[in-house]
Amino acid sequence: MPTLIDRPCEEHPSIQDWLHKPADKLRRTGYEIRHDSQRRTRQGYAKCLAKRRIMGTVWTLARDLASSDVVAARAHEAQVFENRFRELVGRWREETRSISSTSDRALHPAYQDIIGMGERALPLLFREMEQRGGHWFWALRHITHENPVPPEDAGKIQRMTEAWLRWGREHRYL
Amino acid sequence: MGTGAPLPLTPHEMQTVRSAIKSEFHNLADSFQLTSWPTEQYNCIAWAAEDQGRWWWPDIDGESFWPQGIERNETILDFITAFRTLGYETCESHDLEIGYEKVAIFAIGDRVKHMGRQLSSGAWTSKLGPWWDVGHDSVDEIEAPHYGRRVQILKRTSLNISIIPSGT
Secondary structure, three states: OOOHHHOOOOOOOOHHHHHHHHHHHHHHHOOOOOHHHHHHHHHHHHHHHHHHHHHHHHHHHHHHHHOHHHHHHHHHHHHHHHHHHHHHHHHHHHHOOOOOOHHHHHOOHHHHHHHHOHHHHHHHHHHHHHHHOOOOHHHHHHHHOOOOOOHHHOOOHHHHHHHHHHHHHHOOOO | OOOOOOOOOOHHHHHHHHHHHHHHOOOOOOOOEEEEOOOOOOOHHHHHOOOOOOOEOOOOOOOOEOOOOOOOOOEHHHHHHHHHOOOOEEEOOOOOOOOEEEEEEEEEOOEEEEEEEEOOOOOEEEEOOOOOEEEEOOHHHHOEOOOEEEEEEEEEEOOOOOOOOOOO
């Protein structure tokens, strides 16, 4: 869909029109156009162009916000993202349920795909951790580049979970 | 946990869980027992070390617990070294020896995947990752494609021996 800036201005379709229209008017009245007048005219056109650009952006935003199609599409896309996350979590839990190796569990393809979902997956990860537990420490470290777990709590799953949930709340992911 | 006491599961639930475990561990005899609920608080290595408060693993990021000063590698030698800090030494036999506690290391190649612990009855107990604890009669029943084969037995003097005072 074209924005306002893509559509010709009805009054001044082009800069030539902008420049010549006053001149034509002047010519019709018998006066010659002067250079400083042309400069002012160009500046006026530039201002008009900038205004149209801003209005175009505002108009596009307003249209997007108002459009139920866009809202619905975004909700659908968020649902697809969450479904993908749930599917990966289920597969990871199922396929690593008897594995003790921290590295084998974290290097599982489903776990790596969850890391690949990036920062957008953080609210889902924190909610999953809060509701169902799970060793999401590796993923959280790699996505956030943070580690709120003190070294003395390594392996203490309950404390590690609490430390991450606290961090998640502080950073508004929960 | 891991006492061998039966868990309060309905027969149907019990059958479902047992089937799921058997689907991964084909060598488990039908006599294997579920001895505690799944928990992600500790794993097989912690269970072998009798530590139910931590998840043990020598991951390089230091996320899991590993005895201080021991190399964080997944090799058999590094697991033996870690268990030396608990008083274990290598030995040949997995048979029950009165006065000793034994653990078994399972690996694929040189990469450790699992550990089990011998009970005072001579049977063995294994924690399956974050899943169930199971009791099994023979140490090798827990061998599986993702656990590898038993590669080493360690033993230490039992910490649970009653010392009879001299002169009695």
